[in-house]
Amino acid sequence: MTDKEINELKDQLFYKPKFAYDEYDEKALSEMEEFSKGYIEFIDKCRIEREAVRYSIAEAEKHGYKEYKIGDKLEKGGRYYYNNRGKAAAFIRVGKKPITEGVRIVASHIDSPRLDLKQHPLYENSGFAYFKTHYYGGIKKYQWTTIPLSLHGTIVRADGSVQDIAIGLDPEDPVFYITDLLIHLAKDQMNKPLRSGIEGEQLNILLGSRPLPGASKDVGDRIKLGIMKLINDKYGITEADFMSSELTMVPSYPARELGFDRSMIAAYGHDDRVCAYPSYKALFDSTDDKNTSLIILSDKEEIGSDGVTGMQSLAYMDIIDELAKTFRASPAKVRANSMCLSADVNAGFDPGFPEVAERSNTCFLNQGVVMTKFTGSGGKSGTSDASGEFVGKIRRIFDDANVIWQTGELGKVDQGGGGTVAMYIANNNIDTIDVGVPVLSMHSPYEVIAKADLYETYKAFRAFIDWAK
Structure with a gap:
């Protein structure tokens, strides 16, 4: 084989990650900057979960969402929000498709250390x-x-x-x-x-x-x-x-653009409000109302997701059960046909601390939204390990929508680990995978994300909600 043929074969067979700024045109850059402005306002005003609930519900009401309480009547085409004790929230859009085809769920958390x-x-x-x-x-x-x-x-x-x-x-x-x-x-x-x-x-x-x-x-x-x-x-x-x-x-640090080029954002509480904001924005901006969608902003993730406002609460599955009951469907069938993006951050590669990462299986800033097949620690303990079939489906959704995405694990094997809400949703027989934004200095008082990854996360959630197949 000639060198040219060998290089062509490499291009054909090897995986090459995409770098956002190599892919963006002026329109994409402008959209990224505009989306980042809205996020900076949100993250600055929402320092605790109660503030995030009030802010997101106010936005929902502007888009025609009405308050829902467990047991209320739900209607086709209806838009609702559920306020869980002022510390967590859910946003529901009842689609045109039969509820037996499942619910598109995007679940983040709005509590931070x-x-x-x-x-x-x-x-x-x-x-x-x-x-x-x-x-x-x-x-x-x-x-x-x-x-x-x-x-x-x-x-x-x-x-x-x-x-x-x-x-x-x-x-x-x-x-x-x-x-x-x-x-x-x-x-x-x-x-x-x-x-x-x-x-x-x-x-x-x-x-x-x-x-x-x-x-x-x-x-x-x-x-x-x-x-x-x-x-x-x-x-x-x-x-x-x-x-x-x-x-x-x-x-009390204000959220600020970071760097001479203003390509990043420094703020308190990116984990995990950087995923909460694009999740509800994706729903409110969506014009395709075929799919029934459920956006969850949960509480207590940082301490195990327990309690009435945490993801282990029955409140969120009660919403799915109520949807099923309203349209005379089996709740078990609705859950089995639903799918979920557990919207949570991952640790971006930090050149200052390269020893904790395995470069082939870590995520990088400016390479898009990160898909994390499993979290946990050690031998994958305490996690939901998404199936290959479900990973493949999410790949197709993102690729069809030209989303820039990557995969990553949370550090080297045996280095440490962590968890998300994914396993609590998956335990209800709902296919679930973690998808979110790479973060530097996670759990510190002032964390860092890249604007491009934030914008690609929004695009990913929007594609997932709207995917017609």
């Missing part, structure tokens, strides 16, 4: 007032010190009245802070393993240092009292109301 306030959080020590926290999800604790933090959540008073708060995002707001030890005195700390340099009980939020005006030095806890008085004046709560409130500290 954070610092939750304990139920008795407020205390005073040595001239400072603090909040005690209990971290939520997998974090590197040292990353949460010496950064600006904002307070978000919901206050529930003794009389049952509720108020949402967000302090620390507006430039006029104060921020909050966790101290760290100065390097000059950190000899012992620096000799500890990295995971032990900061302990969970050291993640205490600095709130203030001024005593209650008029309180003499003989008054105990006068700084704590001063802080509590400020909180009471603004929100009408007493210390006891913390016990029934859900308050959390998150980074």
Whole structure:
């Protein structure tokens, strides 16, 4: 064979990943930038799951979606949203096809690692007032010190009245802070393993240092009292109301375009709101209403997807059962003919830490949406391993829609691992595979994604929802 024939054979037989910027024309670049603007607004305003639910439902209502509660009547062509206790949501579009042909499901999660306030959080020590926290999800604790933090959540008073708060995002707001030890005195700390340099009980939020005006030095806890008085004046709560409130500290960094070329986005909470946003946008933008579609924004994924708002809740399968019952179909048949994209992120290859990845089976930024056949750890423990037939079907859907996509695993075998909501959906006899955005610095207070991958993820979800076969 000639060199030319050999090279032609290589082109024919070898897999070659696509690089988004080699494929994009000016129209695609413009669409990518426009989509990214909307996402930056969303990720900036939605720091916790409750905020993401309110934001997405407001968008749904603009597109004609009406509130649905379990047991309500569903109609062909209907558009509905389900608000699961203010912390998770689902969006339903009833298609023209028989419900027995199944439901197209895209399921993401809208919770992210954070610092939750304990139920008795407020205390005073040595001239400072603090909040005690209990971290939520997998974090590197040292990353949460010496950064600006904002307070978000919901206050529930003794009389049952509720108020949402967000302090620390507006430039006029104060921020909050966790101290760290100065390097000059950190000899012992620096000799500890990295995971032990900061302990969970050291993640205490600095709130203030001024005593209650008029309180003499003989008054105990006068700084704590001063802080509590400020909180009471603004929100009408007493210390006891913390016990029934859900308050959390998150980074107050604004979402920003990253790099001289502005090709990336840095923000808190890409995992997994970077998949939630394009999932519901894909549904709202879809004009093909043949397929019945269900978009799920779930809660509690970072701590196992348990509870009434997590993916293991029966709430989401109840929606499918209600769809089946409405149109006199077998719920089991509807589930068996449904298919799902578990919309979650994967770890993008980081040249700064190449040793944790196996390059042939990792995902890269700017190479499109990543399809992850399985997650788990070690010997594929704790995962849904999608069938080859289902992977092939998703390949065809993406290729038919000119989606730029890649595959990837979560690091080297035995390096670590992780999980998604995929297995909880697959356990209901629904073919499921993970599809999402590659992320750098995942689970840190400030994560990084590429605009091109975000846009290709939107295209992938749209193609999946609209696929006619």
